[in-house]
Amino acid sequence: MLPAMGDNVVVSTMELEKLLSMKGGKGEASYVNNSQAQAMHAKSMLHLLKETLDRVEVEASREMPFVVVDLGCSCGINTINVVDVMIKHIMKRYEGLGLDPPEFSAFFSDLPSNDFNTLFQLLPPMPNYGVSMEECLAAKNHRSYFAAGVPGSFYRRLFPARSINVFHSAFSLHWLSQVPEAVTEKRSSAYNKGRVFIHGANEITAIAYKKQFQTDLAAFLRSRSVEMKRGGSMFLVCLGRTSLDPTDQGGAGLLFGTHFQDAWDDLVLQGLISSEKRDSFNIPVYAPSLQDFKEVVEGDGSFAIHKLEVFKGGSPLVVDQPDNASQVGKALANTCRSVSGVLVDAHIGEDLSHELFLRVEHRATCHGKDLLEQLQFYHIVASLSFVQS
Template identity: 50%
Template sequence: MVVHVLKETLDTIQLPRRPEKLLTAGDQGCSCGQNTPFVADAIVHHMTDPVHRPFYFSDLPSNDFNTLFHLLQDSTTKAGNGSQRRYFAAGVPGSFYGRLFPEKSINAFNSTFSVHWLSQGPREVIDKGSAAYNEGKVFVHGASEATGAAYRRQFQFDLARFLRRRAAELKPGGAMFLLCLGRPAANPTDQGRVRLLYGTLFEDAWADLLVCSISLA
């Protein structure tokens, strides 16, 4: 649904007058599902001639890179007609809130539905002496104003750090495509429909764990 917007972003990349021998791209916060190789193919096919280029898949070390690499191989096999993947794939484990690549080394970055994941939960929300203490909850939806403000500050800090790191790693004239979750209200304690996934289910799971621990006590 958003591939055309991604391609418009790629069209803004300013390549040097001399053709580069190496055009590089990276997916920040990649998943291990079919959507990841699909987006990688879209990027590489749009920004280069039919030659092989490096493409870096980056996520936390706990990501299932083995499954992802099997998907890359499967997608190449299913294409048939002797076709080959147009890029050399590499995994880059680490948090995208830190530096992952050398300075000025990447032409294009993609990050889809990833930057809403914070580097850590705000410390205030687990401090019983803080006005932002999120008692009995594991999510921001429906929390107090002070709790919402704590999450907002953490997100702003993390996003600024993410953008600074990518700015250092992008080549001059490079571009970054960000697709982020949004919410219908300015108030961070109103998470809209995503509360069903990230709120209700988490809260129910937490409540079940509490009941289980009490039963075993």
């Protein structure tokens, strides 16, 4: 069990990197079993991903491998599926140009706390040694690329200079490198008293979150601009919002506010934790507006924007019986726990964390009818090409 953190102790960037991960393993609340919505959202955007891949320069030389990277890969099958789509699409481009394909390499990258073991167990096997690339690509239930895991924060350098053809990142960039320090500082005007998320907070708190997001995104772009090969492209998807008001976080606000917030308040009212303990916990997530995102990309200047839009993703809850309020409530609790449970465990301990998510489930069940309609996610979708200097 991870130790509970002290009251009003800000989680530093390095501490968050050691803790933050989607819930590993294959249990009921694991990311593996609660990422079906992400899979459906990703599938609905495949045409946009392929448009991005069509802009990548392909080389006639076979001396160097074609390299793709999934940043914020987590530990489920979704990352493997998207890498497979990318490599097969690039292979078709080589065939269409009458060029012999190179070897392919795929890097799966996430924070060191990520459950890479579960991810690697899901990887299809490579064909036997000596099989040609053409035979490898044609083999069913086998992968056509060399795979490796790369632990580390994507807000810093991860790869050698000019080594990557394509970067892909989906449903990750809304996770901040840290909770803004002012948000958990009692003497600060940005102190997020009584809340565990930005949704519904005051304007100064929202500005602190926005500044952190834009600082992080700028660091992300700087790192990729060094690592990407000339002629490379990048496809990015993160939670977004349609409101100009950053305190209205849309679907993210309903996931990490409302019932999740009420569950924390329950623990305080029942004397299980102090109000200070609650107030020193904040979810390090920011759903940007299109303008928030655009300002950073244009300010960096390393990437040309081909597409930057808000995409309606739909509900993050996948249930067999939409009219079954109990099933909806459990789905919300498991979804919330799969992405934030590790941080909650670290802050209040696993026993209280279990109690908290039981309360999330109970409250969500009481509002099951409305949840599926109200809980809708929007995403920022960005298709970018590296600008050669």
